[in-house]
Amino acid sequence: MGTQIVNKEELKQLYDRDFYLWVMENLELLKNKEFDLVDWENLLEEIEDMGRRYLDSAVSFIAIILEHLYKYEHFRENENMGNSWINSIDNARVELEWLFKEMPSLKRKAQQEIDLAWYKAVKKLVKWFRKPENYHLAKKYFDKLPTEQDFPKKCPYTFEQILEYEAWIENNT
Numbered sequence: 001m002g003t004q005i006v007n008k009e010e011l012k013q014l015y016d017r018d019f020y021l022w023v024m025e026n027l028e029l030l031k032n033k034e035f036d037l038v039d040w041e042n043l044l045e046e047i048e049d050m051g052r053r054y055l056d057s058a059v060s061f062i063a064i065i066l067e068h069l070y071k072y073e074h075f076r077e078n079e080n081m082g083n084s085w086i087n088s089i090d091n092a093r094v095e096l097e098w099l100f101k102e103m104p105s106l107k108r109k110a111q112q113e114i115d116l117a118w119y120k121a122v123k124k125l126v127k128w129f130r131k132p133e134n135y136h137l138a139k140k141y142f143d144k145l146p147t148e149q150d151f152p153k154k155c156p157y158t159f160e161q162i163l164e165y166e167a168w169i170e171n172n173t
Helices: 008-017 019-031 040-074 083-102 104-111 114-129 132-142 159-164
Strands: none
Touching: 008 019, 008 040, 040 083, 040 104, 040 114, 040 159, 083 104, 083 159, 114 132
16 A cells, blocks of 8 residues: 655645545655655644543542542432442443553553542532432532532552452442
8 A cells, every 4th residue: 555645735735635644654654764745734733632641531530539539428318328329430440451451651641630630520420419319418418509619539449459448348348
């Protein structure tokens, strides 16, 4: 498969028109060591974005764990409440474990993003209380609809707890 692109400008235009073809063309150029024709600007940006996507995924999984762990520990009304939160925590932990196994350096970077994950978790907690079926919980625990200021500013869990803490077992043994 020979490259169809004859100059850098054509390749740069292709980036916006047909991303898949742009990838294949750059791949072919790199394989053929035709480095002078590669669209380096967009290629470097895409490589950076690839790494960021994995970190964003890890932060999202951590935020899910934080949200549901916090709900489980603070807002359960009865023994049956929270089973879906446990499932969500377990599923997010499996995904994190896979990401960290495949990309070990991601674990260290994700650990540095706990504050961002907590921020996202608090946003979701506030939204959760704004759902009509949870108004009674907002009244019971806050005497109003809570805002971000009603939750801890700093994440109340360590990275180890995010990965391993099982409140449903710890509190029942």
